[in-house]
Amino acid sequence: xxxxxxxxxxxxxxxxxxxxxxxxxxxxxxxxxxxxxxxxxxxxxxxxxxxxxxxxxxxxxxxxxxxxxxxxxxxxxxxxxxxxxxxxxxxxxxxxxxxxxx
Numbered sequence: 761x762x763x764x765x766x767x768x769x770x771x772x773x774x775x776x777x778x779x780x781x782x783x784x785x786x787x788x789x790x791x792x793x794x795x796x797x798x799x800x801x802x803x804x805x806x807x808x809x810x811x812x813x814x815x816x817x818x819x820x821x822x823x824x825x826x827x828x829x830x831x832x833x834x835x836x837x838x839x840x841x842x843x844x845x846x847x848x849x850x851x852x853x854x855x856x857x858x859x860x861x862x
Contacts, residue, residue: 811838
């Protein structure tokens with residue numbers, strides 16, 4: 761990724777390329793599929809709007825190179841949803857209004 765950036769690739773292009781590649785986990789992904797399906801149901805979004813990022817996607821930590829281990833590593837995800845984003849925006853506005861009234 762650093763090499764791509766140094767060669768002039770934009771951060772957006774690098775991110776899109778990284779997210780379009782398959783997840784680099786070894787073995788079965790059944791446990792991950794189950795988590796993503798459950799998360800999609802809870803959030804009311806399609807599973808195709810949930811993206812695995814970080815060490816689970818690449819198989820290693822971008823920070824220190826440590827290999828991803830599903831027993832010990834965290835699972836970083838990103839949710840792509842206008843509905844969820846707007847809902848958070850509304851919740852934040854309501855929270856701010858409540859704090860101002862108090």
